[in-house]
Amino acid sequence: MLATDLDRDLDTDVAATSPTVRAATVIPIHPVARADKTPQRASRCSTCAMRALCMPAELSAAELARLDAIICATRSVKRGDTLYRAGDAFHSIYAVRAGSFKTVVMHRDGREHVTGFQIAGEALGLDGVGAGQHSCDAIALEDSAVCIIPFAQLEVICREMKPMQHHIYQMMSSEIVRESSQMMLLGTMSAEQRVATFLLNLSRRFKARGFSAAEFHLRMTREEIGCYLGMKLETVSRMFSKFQRERLVDANGKTIRIVDAEGLARV
Amino acid sequence: MLATDLDRDLDTDVAATSPTVRAATVIPIHPVARADKTPQRASRCSTCAMRALCMPAELSAAELARLDAIICATRSVKRGDTLYRAGDAFHSIYAVRAGSFKTVVMHRDGREHVTGFQIAGEALGLDGVGAGQHSCDAIALEDSAVCIIPFAQLEVICREMKPMQHHIYQMMSSEIVRESSQMMLLGTMSAEQRVATFLLNLSRRFKARGFSAAEFHLRMTREEIGCYLGMKLETVSRMFSKFQRERLVDANGKTIRIVDAEGLARV
């Protein structure tokens, strides 16, 4: 199951709004061996299906080999377990190899908010660079595996490889842009528009990974979706039902089929 | 007027939540000459009051001199004018030398949302790195001046100066964290809590720049505040009135005096 997620063509998609989408030819990796041990030696980066995310396109074979040597031990995280917690010392960033995560920020009064969902091929942990410690919890939504990228060593590499340096800046900047558009969603959109936007965004990301854009399986609960979109789980459910009645989507529990994407976008 | 803003001790404060606050000894710069011409040669970075923001603390005199040679032409922007617009090609990031800005993202349907306010000593333009073009408009709230930092040249410097490289990563990461906490605000807080949080945040930032934490002048309208906090201008106004009645703040148009900061935080 982990393997099927990986045997696909990927493209960089951390930046929801980035216009630069690279179509990378990627060598499918073998099924992830024993996802229950952590950490373990990964497949080499140079043959990883996620390469289009982790690395810029223009690297030479020699440069790729350098990366292989330094980064990409993997770690598997069981459903519900945390990859890191707010307050943990920051050492590494992560690329999701398989599965999916949510990032959760917590207010002192106990109130919590989901700041993002990350699926295979997306980055995690960039929040930790600034303060030297993570500012949120990263929790697996299903049994998942990540690639561990020690940041100090990455910095060294970035000083020597210009494309790599630029790539890290791009990843961080794209995350800033993604969050800006999420702020716009939270600040200006109705519940209906938020849910529609959420579904279309997920659809686009799945499509970019070679999965169906029309039909997919939600890994998160209604409550988690609500917490991400700034509304209660009941409201999320009502919006799904509404879209169902209007023949825009076909929502059956966690299985979603987008019937009329244009209609959804027009909401 | 520009000069008074600059003749202050500053500390790095891009990261709202960053625990690392450096107290920097800073040489006051002379009054900014003719702020009406753009662009113009700036005071040298090595004597700039904003140095604590633009640069890491550990730079040698020689390294500072290198920066002087390359970055820090300035540009002045009149109230209401844009520093850059969404879609503009990205070439530089900016440090606010004097005055203040808002950044605005626009949805295709015309709806707009204020993603942040930037005051003296804060950075602008980091959103542009990812896609090679800016993703929002940056608009001056008053006659302002920025320091122009060409990003391509900054990247070169960062490959040679480790502290500088790390500093840029920190700035971007801190912006990610700041936006996360703004998402939490938009997603989970009541109108009352949002306005209270907004005032306390501004207060903290002014204080860090040597201004009064208790009394300050808002540069933005109620509408802009509302657009930032995800509510209507009338609601912002009502909250100010409410805080007034409860003796938490003394709001007189754009002049704000925080009477009971603890009370505000408890809201």
Place this chain on the structure above:
DNA sequence: CGGTTGTTTGAATCCGTTCAATACCTGTGG
């Protein structure tokens, strides 16, 4: 000074929440 822009306040309305009841899964253990 008049006109424009920004602010305050009230009353009616509406969208999303809250509370509550019911139904639906999914995995576990008898």
Place this chain on the structure above:
DNA sequence: CCACAGGTATTGAACGGATTCAAACAACCG
């Protein structure tokens, strides 16, 4: 295999916080 439990999802009705609409006022600027 079925029954059961616990979490998850759906739906209805009442409520409430924020918006909308409207009017009056204040501040600012040419």
